[in-house]
Amino acid sequence: MDFSFTEAQHELAGLTRHIVTDLVTPQTLGPHGSGGHDSALWTAMAKAGLLDAALPNAVGGGGYGLLEQCSTLTELGRAVAPVPYLPTITVAASVLAEHADPMLVERWILPAVRGEAVIAAAVPDAGAPAEWTVRRDQENWLISGAQTAVPFGAFADGFLVLARTDSGQEAVVLVDLADAEAELTVSPQRTVDNADAAMVTAEDARAAAVFGGDAARTLRLRATAGLCAWQLGVLERAVELTAAYARERTQFGKPIGGFQAVRHRLADAHLDVEAVRLSLWQAAWQLEADPANAAAAVATAKYWAAEAGHRVAHTAVHVHGGVGIDVDHPLHRYYVAATRAEFTFGGATAQLRTLGDLLSH
16 A cells, blocks of 8 residues: 555645745734734635645546645644635535535635635534524524634634534534624634634524535534644644754753753654654545544544644743743744644544544444
8 A cells, every 4th residue: 555645745735835934924923812814825825726726626626635635734734824724625615515506616615715715614522512503494594503712703704604403413504794794793802822713603694505414524524634634734843843942952061952851752742743643644534535434533633633732732832941931932823823723623532532432332
């Protein structure tokens, strides 16, 4: 078997790294706690074809899929790039490409891949039920509920929401902010590092479309796998920065990287990153090859992304010492990004519970 990356994965990753290296700077990121969506970077990625390359040919894409998207997400994580690639492309555009009719494809996917629209995804944590409900009246589907800290919700033109129907089944609901503005409230929120999130509430807001079947399962699994790819990039770069600092920072007349305790922590961090890498690619491959049986692999990947992410982030801060907690130091962005990714869609404990449920059935 050939476990090497495809040529397309190498090319997309290389192009992504080239673009984010040029465009993601302390100046473009802005002060701590601000920003959250770099529209110039998003437009540059669209012009370079990075947004449509990883979508099916049937919707005007390059014919690739989740594996290629994960390669791009890893590079975005390495730069902690503030763009909504995960919710808009990996989750929303991919789910809509599979389930939506041509009119919705033209209304949402084409503007998204041109960098002209942002779709946020309201996804509950692993093992948690959907907090939204959707019902049918005489003419329309109506959605009600609320969710806090929806990533990129402050900049979204639409939302893909996981909701429960009257029968208790999960469904994916597409909400157009322009059509449901009167019944849908989006309140921007500031998280620990960015101002990209939003509290989204609705009371009988009209839905643009509702998708049943396996759309809900696809939404959860793709969102979680994509987040693991992002986390891999964050942790990989955090370890590189920490190793470089350990070579340069001296104490008692020698680099701190020469001390045994520091070497051991860096070695453990390296092994943790490799665990995230291996579990991610296994999950992504299985989700592409056999999505009906990929839940355990995805939960395993998210467990490592959370558990190893926690250890690596703290190791990076501890080795850096005082500068590691300075919000103006580059490392702080990686610490906070790793911490957010640790708990998004459920932390390590939630993933273990998911695995336990899967093994017991």
